[in-house]
Amino acid sequence: MVVAELKNVNYKYPLTDNYALNDISFRFEEGKFYGLIGENGGGKTTLCNLIRGLIPHFYNGELEGSVRVFGTDIKEHNVEELAVKIGYVFQNPFNQMSGIKNTVFEEVAMGLENLGVEKSEIIQKVEDVLRLLGIEDLMTKNPNELSGGQRQRVAFASIIVMDNDMLVIDEPTSQLDPQGTENVFEIIRTLKEAGKTIVLVEHKIDLIAEYCDEIIVMEQGHIICSGETKEILSRMELLDYDAQIPQVAIWGHEMAAAGKPLSKIPITVDQAVRLVQEREG
Structure with a gap:
């Protein structure tokens, strides 16, 4: 099953002359784990914003071509409904925090509260995900007083608890130590084994090689190549595009x-x- 399909997509942000995405065509299939790699500024985060619906509903700009997510044109999607289907872990965990909750428990529970989930179910789900991420000791802490690495875990927890069908994850280990990084990838693998579709932007290429099913390589808003991980990451020519192997x-x-x-x-x-x-x- 195709969960997201892009055909001949071009996009540029408001008040800019250059396109951030150029002639993008790709199909994301249910249950696969995609690694998105390439140069800084190559369009990876923009592609994530598009899949998630932040483009065009939040960023506006000029969008050309066809983008269908879960069978519906992205321009016609109800943003709140899309948020239930697709979870997005931002590159900067400081942007993920609501800033209005006094404890980590309340922060992680907020999405479920907005959906009207029963209180007893919320408590169980939040406790389970905090335990899964090994941050149950932060439950009563103020999220605005946490370190960058702790905030990264809390941001991840607030998405996992929603049990989305698809996850778009932008550099989730950027502020984590090696052990924390390994733990996050193990959790992502567990989510993949549960049938979730995952799109991951990550610079730690050795972990990408170990966990991902397929790789998408981007440069200057173009998809340079894509395919099975074992085939793409064995190509020396990727180094010419500032992509790692x-x-x-x-x-x-x-x-x-x-x-x-x-x-x-x-x-x-x-x-x-x-x-x-x-x-x-």
Whole structure:
């Protein structure tokens, strides 16, 4: 099932001359985990804003082409209804906080309250998601007094608790340490296994390689290439577009250049180990 489809999409923000998205055509399929990579300013966040409906309903600007999300033209979507279907974790967690709640529990519960969910169900759902993210100790803290990393987790919790069909996640680990990053990716994988469709912008390419099903590479508002993760992230030419590839993939190409090729280019350390063992018999 296709959950979002873009055809020949062009978009530019108000009061700008250049298009932030150029001739974008892509289909997002239900239950897949997409990694969105490429240069800074290449259009990744703009594409996320479009899928989520912030374009055109919040940012306005000029939108050309066809954008259908869950079968409905994005221009005709009810924004509140779309928010129930698609959760959006912003790049900056400070933008995600409401600023009006006095505790983390209330902050995470706010979306469910707005939907009129029963109080007992809200309590259970919020407690479960705080436990899942390992931040139950923050339950009574003021969200406006948390560190950047703590706010990032709370922002994530406020989206997960909504149980959306699709998640658009813009650099969720930008303010997390390595352990916190690994924990977030494990949670994202759990959500994917639960059938959620996930679009993730992330610069930590080794984790993208390990978790994502497909990769979309963007430059100057264009989709340069897309496809299965193992195929896209093995391409050295991605470096020409200021997109990263895993270090182990670069090593695989260097091995081939040295006359010691593996049967294929690895994109994770585990793959590299298996391929070396396979070659050595």
